[in-house]
Amino acid sequence: MRRRLTGISIALLALGAALPLAGAFHDDGVAHCSACHEMHAGRPETGETLLKGSNATDTCLRCHASRHGNTWGPSDDPLTPGPLYGGGQFVFLLEDNLNDGPDGAGDPIPGHQAGHSIISRDKGTAADPLHSVSPGGSYPSSALQCTSCHDPHGRGGHFRLLYGSDYPESRAGGHSFTFTRPAPDAQGIPVHGPEESDTHHTAFRAGLADWCGNCHGRYHENAVHGGFRHPSDAPLTAQIAERYNSYDGTDQPPPTDPYLALVPFEDPASSTSYSGPASSASSRVMCLSCHRAHASSAPNAGRWDFNIETWAEEGVESGSYPIPNPYPAAGAGQRNLCEKCHTP
Numbered sequence: 001m002r003r004r005l006t007g008i009s010i011a012l013l014a015l016g017a018a019l020p021l022a023g024a025f026h027d028d029g030v031a032h033c034s035a036c037h038e039m040h041a042g043r044p045e046t047g048e049t050l051l052k053g054s055n056a057t058d059t060c061l062r063c064h065a066s067r068h069g070n071t072w073g074p075s076d077d078p079l080t081p082g083p084l085y086g087g088g089q090f091v092f093l094l095e096d097n098l099n100d101g102p103d104g105a106g107d108p109i110p111g112h113q114a115g116h117s118i119i120s121r122d123k124g125t126a127a128d129p130l131h132s133v134s135p136g137g138s139y140p141s142s143a144l145q146c147t148s149c150h151d152p153h154g155r156g157g158h159f160r161l162l163y164g165s166d167y168p169e170s171r172a173g174g175h176s177f178t179f180t181r182p183a184p185d186a187q188g189i190p191v192h193g194p195e196e197s198d199t200h201h202t203a204f205r206a207g208l209a210d211w212c213g214n215c216h217g218r219y220h221e222n223a224v225h226g227g228f229r230h231p232s233d234a235p236l237t238a239q240i241a242e243r244y245n246s247y248d249g250t251d252q253p254p255p256t257d258p259y260l261a262l263v264p265f266e267d268p269a270s271s272t273s274y275s276g277p278a279s280s281a282s283s284r285v286m287c288l289s290c291h292r293a294h295a296s297s298a299p300n301a302g303r304w305d306f307n308i309e310t311w312a313e314e315g316v317e318s319g320s321y322p323i324p325n326p327y328p329a330a331g332a333g334q335r336n337l338c339e340k341c342h343t344p
């Protein structure tokens with residue numbers, strides 16, 4: 001690739017030598033301005049054209065595509081997404097069919113439904129053609145970029161630099177937007193080390209559904225939208241907590257460590273290594289119990305494919321990346337993960 005060295009990569013090499021990028025890059029709120037901005041007389045100019053990348057998304061992807069959280073993936077092949085740190089990889093937006101249901105081959109669901117269609121000039125991803133605004137809300141899909149959700153200047157010191165009601169003005173693709181609900185209380189795993197597992201995962205403590213609701217409202221609770229009805233910020237009842245804690249896969253004996261990173265719940269006492277039971281007193285179902293925040297190889301950024309009956313179907317009809325079966329002992333007969341919380 002050396003012969004294709006561009007001005008940008010030369011600047012990057014110089015930058016790499018000049019800045020301690022391996023460390024806590026976004027610490028203290030704002031990192032070196034010149035990591036993202038073209039500088040003039042030591043001060044960054046405003047405006048998208050003076051970013052180091054083709055737009056805000058591409059500026060972030062310079063460092064975050066395959067490193068520091070692998071938010072795109074190591075290549076542009078959605079079959080090799082690389083390690084997962086929580087949010088999921090946007091490369092699935094390039095998939096041609098995500099539908100693993102029984103009629104999946106004949107009824108393709110295109111990649112733009114893999115999740116948030118972030119606009120990247122370099123990757124060629126465009127605004128979602130299906131939803132012109134966030135379902136349940138009003139955020140325009142034509143402005144959706146990394147900086148719609150993440151504050152590049154990290155004000156507020158929030159979980160994953162997310163915007164919140166104390167630093168509310170997000171600006172992306174020329175669109176300004178006010179976050180009326182606070183950033184969630186959560187803790188992520190390091191974006192350099194081992195990927196997500198059942199003992200190493202985001203600790204969701206409170207406020208996730210509220211935060212997604214900045215753009216979506218209480219999506220499935222709103223009768224206006226028809227379709228799937230479900231609480232999105234509700235306590236696990238005694239019955240559901242009992243189900244969660246005794247479920248270790250289809251037809252399997254109960255687990256000793258019931259927490260499943262693929263079907264997380266929110267709990268104020270959660271930690272990134274928590275592997276214990278759900279509590280009917282304090283654990284809650286929330287948006288990310290069922291969805292990834294970025295994208296996945298299932299429709300609607302599902303943490304698993306909502307269309308499959310059993311894991312034997314995963315990745316088969318669509319030819320898309322098969323989401324790994326979290327319960328290998330149950331084998332291909334493992335069923336849809338709604339069953340982690342509900343008896344069929």
Ligand code: HEC
Binds near residue numbers: 021025061064
């Ligand atoms: C010059 C490289 C570089 C650029 C450009 C960059 N980042 Fe980062 N980012 C990093 C590094 C390195 C870390 C890891 C810091 C650590 O582990 O302490 C990081 C961490 C993060 C985290 C996790 C922070 C946390 O507290 O857990 C988020 C979220 C993030 N970056 C978002 C972005 C967004 C959004 C953009 C574009 C506006 C961006 N980054 C641009 C290098 C970069």
Ligand code: HEC
Binds near residue numbers: 031033047051059171
């Ligand atoms: C991690 C990447 C990153 C770093 C580091 C960074 N910026 Fe920015 N900055 C951005 C992005 C992306 C935008 C554009 C947002 C948009 O309009 O799409 C921006 C926009 C701005 C703007 C326009 C107003 C606004 O808030 O949108 C100013 C001013 C600014 N940055 C100043 C700074 C200064 C000063 C520093 C260093 C102290 C800095 N930035 C460091 C990514 C960064």
Ligand code: HEC
Binds near residue numbers: 114131216288
């Ligand atoms: C800054 C606004 C914003 C926030 C915050 C936001 N979304 Fe979205 N979301 C959008 C927009 C715009 C769309 C429609 C465009 C698209 O589908 O890419 C969308 C679409 C979606 C979709 C449908 C994806 C598809 O194409 O099928 C899901 C699922 C979703 N969001 C879930 C969430 C969850 C869960 C959260 C919280 C972790 C969240 N969103 C936070 C703006 C937002």
Ligand code: HEC
Binds near residue numbers: 084090116149202
């Ligand atoms: C719709 C809002 C939204 C958009 C758009 C978005 N993020 Fe995120 N991001 C989140 C949330 C929420 C999390 C925490 C997910 C979790 O822990 O389950 C996250 C997590 C991360 C992390 C930590 C590693 C991980 O995968 O959990 C990084 C780094 C990051 N985002 C960077 C980016 C970059 C770069 C982009 C654009 C290419 C982007 N994000 C677009 C909401 C968003």
Ligand code: HEC
Binds near residue numbers: 213
């Ligand atoms: C119990 C699991 C579950 C929870 C919790 C959940 N969702 Fe969903 N979501 C689904 C399923 C299943 C679908 C696909 C079926 C449908 O669209 O009716 C979906 C679809 C969506 C879509 C895509 C709709 C479309 O027309 O493309 C959006 C947007 C969405 N969810 C947002 C959210 C938000 C925001 C939250 C939290 C406030 C949330 N979801 C909580 C399971 C869930």
Ligand code: HEC
Binds near residue numbers: 229230306337340
């Ligand atoms: C993390 C646990 C969890 C997961 C995963 C989950 N649910 Fe639920 N579900 C709940 C809770 C909690 C309630 C509320 C129960 C109550 O109030 O009695 C609920 C309620 C329901 C209801 C009744 C809704 C109403 O309005 O009365 C249905 C139907 C349902 N779930 C279906 C599903 C389906 C389908 C899936 C998979 C796409 C799913 N659930 C995944 C926890 C979960």
